[in-house]
Each structure stands twice: as C-alpha cells, then as structure tokens.
Amino acid sequence: MNRPVRQRQVRRALHGVLLLDKPLGWTSNDALQKAKWLLRAEKAGHTGTLDPLATGLLPLCFGAATKFSQVSLDADKAYRATLRLGQRMSTGDLEGELVDERPVDVDRAAIDAACARFTGPIEQVPPMHSAIKKDGKALYEYARAGLEVERTPRRVTIHSIDIVDWQHETLVIDVRCSKGTYIRTLAEDIGEALGCGAHLAALRRTGTGALTLADALTLEQLEAMDEAAREAHLLPPDALLTDWPSLQLDGGEAGRFLSGLRRRVQHADAPEIRVYGPEPGAFLGSAHITAGELIADRLLSPPEVQALLQTA
Incomplete structure (x- = not known):
C-alpha cells in the first residue's frame, strides 16, 4: 500500500516582530519553530531564551527584523x-x-x-x-x-x-x-x-524594552487564526527600536543611505537612531550620528523596504 505523499510547506518572506506568550514546558526554540511553521516564514529567530519552566514574553523576529534582534537581547x-x-x-x-x-x-x-x-x-x-x-x-x-x-x-x-x-x-x-x-x-x-x-x-x-506581554499571543490563539490574521499581528521591524530617536530622509538621501554612504545631517549626535525614507512606513535601518555625520549600522535591502511599504 502506497503512503500518501506529504506536501512540503512553501515558505515565504515575512518581515516583522511577533510577540509570543511562551507556554510552560516549551523551549524557546520549540516555540519559535511552531510559530515559524504557522506563518510559513522563511527566516526567523527569537530574542532571548526563556527556560522551559518560564512563561511569558518572547519576541520573535521574522525576515528583516532579525537584523535588529540584538536590540531586544540587550534591552532591560x-x-x-x-x-x-x-x-x-x-x-x-x-x-x-x-x-x-x-x-x-x-x-x-x-x-x-x-x-x-x-x-x-x-x-x-x-x-x-x-x-x-x-x-x-x-x-x-x-x-x-x-x-x-x-x-x-x-x-x-x-x-x-x-x-x-x-x-x-x-x-x-x-x-x-x-x-x-x-x-x-x-x-x-x-x-x-x-x-x-x-x-x-x-x-x-x-x-x-518597550515591548510588553499585554500585546502577546499564545500559540493556541495563533493556531486558531487564519494565515491573514496571523500576519496582521506582526509588528513592523522598527518596533524593536521605538525608544530610539528617529530621522527622516528625502528620496535622494534615502537611496544614498541605503547604499551605505555617510551623509551630513542637521541632527544632534546620537549613538542610536532609526532612519526612514519619505514614504510612511519606509523604515531603512539603524545608524548613529557622530559630528553631524549619519553613519549606517544595520540596513534593510531595497526589496525589504519595498515589502514593508506594501504592508503599510
């Protein structure tokens, strides 16, 4: 008797942060893999291990958000x-x-x-x-x-x-x-x-950091949703950086920033800053400002920026 062929799950590029309420008895990686499977996400990581005997807030990063997971790891x-x-x-x-x-x-x-x-x-x-x-x-x-x-x-x-x-x-x-x-x-x-x-x-x-358990979902809640509802609960990648000051660039300067070029800006020096393009939701990445010069730290790729704009 032939066994039924099990279809391989088709993964997709997702970009954002899911706040998960990790259940008792699960490892952080087990919870991550379950959420990743439910969302059919290509790339994912968690931001700080919780022991199996611990429950509560476990921010999960997908796609472009994984570039900023260290911010959550370092947070209070x-x-x-x-x-x-x-x-x-x-x-x-x-x-x-x-x-x-x-x-x-x-x-x-x-x-x-x-x-x-x-x-x-x-x-x-x-x-x-x-x-x-x-x-x-x-x-x-x-x-x-x-x-x-x-x-x-x-x-x-x-x-x-x-x-x-x-x-x-x-x-x-x-x-x-x-x-x-x-x-x-x-x-x-x-x-x-x-x-x-x-x-x-x-x-x-x-x-x-600024993220709280009040906005987190349990795995049971996530399982009960359809795919669109699950995706709708993703926070944008810059949700990990909400405590940082922000800077918005015009179209030309945004393109140069994404290419890694240093820019002169009219902004106070800052060790950490989130940078945006001219369109709403156009998060470009993180940077720092030294002596009036904007220096990129972690950049999104143009396809990632475009995907976030479409979501917004």
Whole structure:
C-alpha cells in the first residue's frame, strides 16, 4: 500500500516582530519553530531564551527584523517571579532536588529590607545550572557531573523590586533588571538574606524594552487564526527600536543611505537612531550620528523596504 505523499510547506518572506506568550514546558526554540511553521516564514529567530519552566514574553523576529534582534537581547527585562521561601533546591528552581529546608520566620519589614538590599547595581554569581561556558564547557555540564566550579561574578542592575503578594511561604515580586540577570540567583539571594532560603517556583517575563506581554499571543490563539490574521499581528521591524530617536530622509538621501554612504545631517549626535525614507512606513535601518555625520549600522535591502511599504 502506497503512503500518501506529504506536501512540503512553501515558505515565504515575512518581515516583522511577533510577540509570543511562551507556554510552560516549551523551549524557546520549540516555540519559535511552531510559530515559524504557522506563518510559513522563511527566516526567523527569537530574542532571548526563556527556560522551559518560564512563561511569558518572547519576541520573535521574522525576515528583516532579525537584523535588529540584538536590540531586544540587550534591552532591560521585566519579570514576575514567585519565590518559595524556606526551601533551597539544587538548581535554584523546581527542576532540582531539595537540599535544605528551614522554618520561615519573617515579617514584611524583613522582606522589604531584603528586596532593597538587592536593588541597584549588584554582583551576581551565575548559577551552576546555566549555559555560561567555562573552559569550553557549559556550567550545567559540570553540574550534571556533580561538580561545582568557580564562577566569575557578573555585574547586573536591578532597577526595581516590587512586592506583589506575600503569603507566609510564597512571595511574588515584580522585577525590572538589566540583561543577563539571573532571577533564580536573585530568588536564592533574597532567601539567604531572609535567613530561610528560597527557590524560584515560577517565572513569567512581562516586558522586554518597550515591548510588553499585554500585546502577546499564545500559540493556541495563533493556531486558531487564519494565515491573514496571523500576519496582521506582526509588528513592523522598527518596533524593536521605538525608544530610539528617529530621522527622516528625502528620496535622494534615502537611496544614498541605503547604499551605505555617510551623509551630513542637521541632527544632534546620537549613538542610536532609526532612519526612514519619505514614504510612511519606509523604515531603512539603524545608524548613529557622530559630528553631524549619519553613519549606517544595520540596513534593510531595497526589496525589504519595498515589502514593508506594501504592508503599510
């Protein structure tokens, strides 16, 4: 009996950013591949890995937007974290084994003081169960072998810690922080400051730069849509750069800019700027201005600019 021939999916060029609410238990790459398949997109990437046990905002970049994914990777992040006080786990979260249990005898003043202690620029020692490499091997490889190695502390900034809820052994906090912050480590450090220990029981990313979870779709919502509705939810590539100042060029100057030529402009110097052509939605790329000179950093190709104009 002949098996039915499975048709290969025809991919297409799409340009934009999809805000996905990553489900629990999925890797970031699994979620990306599912969304990429649903949209039949040729080129896609995500902007910052979330652990399988974490949920929330995962910006996905398609086509021209992948050129600016580093902006989202470097942006500040916002999380809602649930801490289980009184228990310390081998991995700092629910994936590990219980290694220490202590009574929880704290009050609100102690919690406020502990959170304040870790607000601002701090040094964090990366957890053993992380992908940071030492001597060519990821730290989690050492951890799985039962080894603990010396790690270099990393300087991060915790912009704010707001207490959302506290019910004896359960503490829920909202955290705004710089890139590279380990919330698992923050949870453990707060637990030690309280004298009872703690681990991260749940984590949800609520923001990346100017992007928020409020506008994100779940995979179930995406699956329930037709293709046109899915595409309509794509944000333009410059959605990753909305915090930057902008500059609009006329037609001639826009063409020269796209060819990579430096241009003299009447604009204040800026380390980061988004550049547009004369038509609405004509995003051309990113640049910086030094001594009145516009210098391109990441450029869209003419076909990509044209595709965005047609979408707009």
